[in-house]
Amino acid sequence: MKRHLISAADLSRDDALLILDTADELAKISERSIKKLPTLRGRTVVNLFFEDSTRTRISFEAAAKRLSADVINFSAKGSSVSKGESLKDTALTLEAMGADAVVIRHGASGAPHRLATWVRGSVVNAGDGTHEHPTQALLDAFTMRRRLGSLDGRKITIVGDVLHSRVARSNVLLLSTLGAEVTLVAPPTLFPVSVDSWPCQISYDLDAVLPKSDVVMMLRVQRERMNAAFFPTEREYSRRYGLDRDRVARMPDEAIVMHPGPMNRGMEIAAEVADSPRSTIVEQVANGVTTRMAVLYLLLGGADLGGEIQ
Amino acid sequence: MSSIVIKGASILGGEPRDILIRDGVVADIGQGLTGDETVEARGLIALPGLVDLHTHLREPGREDAETVATGTRAAALGGYTAVHAMANTEPVADTAGVVEQVWRLGQEAGYCDVQPVGAVTVGLGGERLAELGAMADSAAQVRVFSDDGKCVSDAVLMRRALEYVKAFDGVVAQHAQEPRLTSGAQMNEGAVSGRLGLTGWPAVAEEAVIARDCLLAAHVGSRLHVCHVSTAGSVEILRWAKSKGWDVTAEVTPHHLLLTDELVEDSPVGAYNPIYKVNPPLRTRADVEALREALADGTIDCVATDHAPHPVEDKETEWAAAAMGMIGLETALSVVQEAMVETGLLDWAGVAERMSLAPARIGRLRGHGRSIEVGAPANITLYDASVRGEVDPSGYASKSRNTPYEGRTLPGRVVATFLRGRPTVLNGKLA
Numbered sequence: 001m002k003r004h005l006i007s008a009a010d011l012s013r014d015d016a017l018l019i020l021d022t023a024d025e026l027a028k029i030s031e032r033s034i035k036k037l038p039t040l041r042g043r044t045v046v047n048l049f050f051e052d053s054t055r056t057r058i059s060f061e062a063a064a065k066r067l068s069a070d071v072i073n074f075s076a077k078g079s080s081v082s083k084g085e086s087l088k089d090t091a092l093t094l095e096a097m098g099a100d101a102v103v104i105r106h107g108a109s110g111a112p113h114r115l116a117t118w119v120r121g122s123v124v125n126a127g128d129g130t131h132e133h134p135t136q137a138l139l140d141a142f143t144m145r146r147r148l149g150s151l152d153g154r155k156i157t158i159v160g161d162v163l164h165s166r167v168a169r170s171n172v173l174l175l176s177t178l179g180a181e182v183t184l185v186a187p188p189t190l191f192p193v194s195v196d197s198w199p200c201q202i203s204y205d206l207d208a209v210l211p212k213s214d215v216v217m218m219l220r221v222q223r224e225r226m227n228a229a230f231f232p233t234e235r236e237y238s239r240r241y242g243l244d245r246d247r248v249a250r251m252p253d254e255a256i257v258m259h260p261g262p263m264n265r266g267m268e269i270a271a272e273v274a275d276s277p278r279s280t281i282v283e284q285v286a287n288g289v290t291t292r293m294a295v296l297y298l299l300l301g302g303a304d305l306g307g308e309i310q
Numbered sequence: 311m312s313s314i315v316i317k318g319a320s321i322l323g324g325e326p327r328d329i330l331i332r333d334g335v336v337a338d339i340g341q342g343l344t345g346d347e348t349v350e351a352r353g354l355i356a357l358p359g360l361v362d363l364h365t366h367l368r369e370p371g372r373e374d375a376e377t378v379a380t381g382t383r384a385a386a387l388g389g390y391t392a393v394h395a396m397a398n399t400e401p402v403a404d405t406a407g408v409v410e411q412v413w414r415l416g417q418e419a420g421y422c423d424v425q426p427v428g429a430v431t432v433g434l435g436g437e438r439l440a441e442l443g444a445m446a447d448s449a450a451q452v453r454v455f456s457d458d459g460k461c462v463s464d465a466v467l468m469r470r471a472l473e474y475v476k477a478f479d480g481v482v483a484q485h486a487q488e489p490r491l492t493s494g495a496q497m498n499e500g501a502v503s504g505r506l507g508l509t510g511w512p513a514v515a516e517e518a519v520i521a522r523d524c525l526l527a528a529h530v531g532s533r534l535h536v537c538h539v540s541t542a543g544s545v546e547i548l549r550w551a552k553s554k555g556w557d558v559t560a561e562v563t564p565h566h567l568l569l570t571d572e573l574v575e576d577s578p579v580g581a582y583n584p585i586y587k588v589n590p591p592l593r594t595r596a597d598v599e600a601l602r603e604a605l606a607d608g609t610i611d612c613v614a615t616d617h618a619p620h621p622v623e624d625k626e627t628e629w630a631a632a633a634m635g636m637i638g639l640e641t642a643l644s645v646v647q648e649a650m651v652e653t654g655l656l657d658w659a660g661v662a663e664r665m666s667l668a669p670a671r672i673g674r675l676r677g678h679g680r681s682i683e684v685g686a687p688a689n690i691t692l693y694d695a696s697v698r699g700e701v702d703p704s705g706y707a708s709k710s711r712n713t714p715y716e717g718r719t720l721p722g723r724v725v726a727t728f729l730r731g732r733p734t735v736l737n738g739k740l741a
Contacts, residue, residue, distance in 0.1 A: 087627060087628055087631075088626050088627070106628065107630075108628040108629060108630040108631065109496075109506055109507040109508050109582070109629065109630070110506065110508070110581060110582025110628060110629045110630075111582075111628040113580055113581045113582045114580075114582060114583075114627070114628050114629075116580075117580050128507075129507055129508075129630070130507035130508075130509075131506060131507030131508075132507070164507075166507060169505070169507060192503070192504030192510070193499055193500065193504065193510065193512075194500050194501040194503075194504045195504060197501045197504070198504075198505075
């Protein structure tokens with residue numbers, strides 16, 4: 001494995017499978033009454049969040065703490081971080097404090113790449129701008145594996161604002177590495193112009209894709225996109241690309257519904273679909289902790305896991 | 311006044327000749343000439359002093375990035391004898407007072423002539439015409455007007471500017487960038503921007519404005535200059551406009567002749583390194599090829615550096631927060647040698663035309679851009695095209711270090727520069 005996890009493209013098929021298998025092992029710990037491992041005792045993990053994301057921060061914090069790492073939460077929001085020099089200065093501060101891993105969430109695409117040039121510890125991308133969110137893709141793949149088994153040849157449909165979605169980018173890269181067949185569905189305005197060079201299919205027609213999908217993953221659609229004329233109205237978006245009960249009925253019986261959260265109920269996903277047994281949305285949250293434990297564990301080169309679990 | 315003889319220089323790559331300089335002009339060209347001082351130039355190419363139509367000297371306002379003094383030293387070291395100082399200073403060069411100040415600073419610095427560019431609109435605001443006539447009539451005698459950094463996007467205002475400057479033989483140099491299509495844009499819109507999740511800067515945002523402006527210039531019978539052309543589509547539009555006989559000229563930067571947007575994703579200095587962030591953005595390999603061809607066949611008239619100094623802290627940031635621009639004065643000739651001469655697209659006469667004669671003509675600079683011949687002002691650059699070296703900005707005269715070529719091997723070296731007979735650079739160092 002590389003030293004950093006910045007893009008899902010950093011992971012070979014073997015790397016990805018190792019993370020998912022390790023997460024499977026770690027999941028067993030979550031079922032025990034004492035959920036903590038001594039593996040990363042004495043190591044420091046910094047959560048560096050330049051954007052509000054309580055759920056992702058808590059997920060990483062829980063993951064690091066269950067591995068006994070010292071966790072420092074650095075919420076940069078509200079401090080003077082709009083200037084880039086602050087990112088470098090912050091990086092140098094963390095470096096001086098001896099951070100072994102820095103988990104960064106930042107509104108600017110590529111911020112983790114820049115951070116990695118200034119710190120010695122491992123950098124884990126917890127979402128950068130409209131670029132990537134690789135641990136989200138890993139937890140999604142983990143969730144799919146638990147429901148469906150191997151992802152080889154599985155048909156996975158990702159629906160929504162692909163243009164601005166870091167979840168979509170990371171998922172396309174990781175899922176294609178794992179042998180799945182990904183189809184992206186969106187109105188043409190919400191695809192990047194060169195999406196045809198990505199390792200996936202694209203479609204403008206959700207209804208045509210649904211019957212052939214093992215997984216349907218709905219992406220959050222930001223309401224402000226409407227003002228930039230990406231689509232005419234929320235109602236029209238919902239009608240053409242929202243997942244409601246009628247559309248779920250067109251999916252194969254075993255197919256599952258996913259959403260990375262937070263959801264706009266009634267916009268891209270109907271409440272009854274989100275809460276249905278096909279939905280894995282709550283599982284995804286739980287799986288996030290385990291998957292992130294596996295990532296931190298492997299990046300920070302913890303001791304042999306087998307011995308610790310038994 | 312004493313005389314200087316340049317011994318054995320190869321004028322435009324031709325047979326070795328001696329060039330005698332007296333009283334600031336070329337007094338004789340031949341064999342076995344003698345003078346009070348001798349500059350050995352065997353094996354060196356003599357070019358007319360280079361002229362830059364597009365330089366950001368940053369003074370007044372951003373003296374932390376560059377000053378007229380440091381920028382003109384960088385220009386001299388790059389073989390330039392005249393530069394056009396862009397108007398986007400603080401305060402903006404939109405009055406006779408500011409352009410005269412910049413012009414005087416250039417005179418005092420003495421390393422190369424500084425010809426100020428005047429803003430088209432007040433404060434680069436794109437709303438009202440600046441006092442173009444006052445700037446033209448000032449001591450600075452402004453002939454080139456540009457809101458560079460911003461586009462004169464209002465079609466009526468652009469039309470009026472094109473018409474108005476006819477009264478004093480001016481030219482509007484347009485920074486072609488449709489603002490609505492480039493809101494928040496970070497890099498060329500294409501495969502790389504899609505993968506990197508950076509807001510795209512579509513080629514059409516440049517091409518649409520160029521097409522409109524060519525039509526406007528033709529309609530009002532004025533002349534138009536297009537700054538830093540960066541796309542293959544822009545080249546096609548310019549070729550079409552020129553085929554109509556319209557008075558349209560264009561420039562290309564050295565970096566757009568060499569670098570592509572792939573460097574944003576994959577380079578020796580890491581992904582998302584803002585050293586490659588520039589306006590207009592680096593484009594694709596196909597665009598680079600089209601620009602080279604266009605410069606070779608004259609569709610693009612000249613090379614202009616768009617030398618854009620920025621302090622370190624404005625580049626050592628995440629991509630979106632970084633300033634746009636690259637320095638270029640001290641590497642321009644080397645990049646042109648690599649992109650145009652070593653590829654066989656231009657000979658040295660062609661380089662002289664594109665980097666000296668044409669820009670001086672467009673800027674209406676008398677005394678610059680003249681072929682090296684008896685009676686011409688002795689603005690001469692001596693260049694050693696036979697060497698190659700690694701780019702190391704630590705010794706640059708520019709105050710800034712934001713070169714995209716650091717660590718890259720480039721050909722050629724400016725050995726000497728003469729401004730009206732006076733050496734500003736000798737042995738590759740400021741004289």
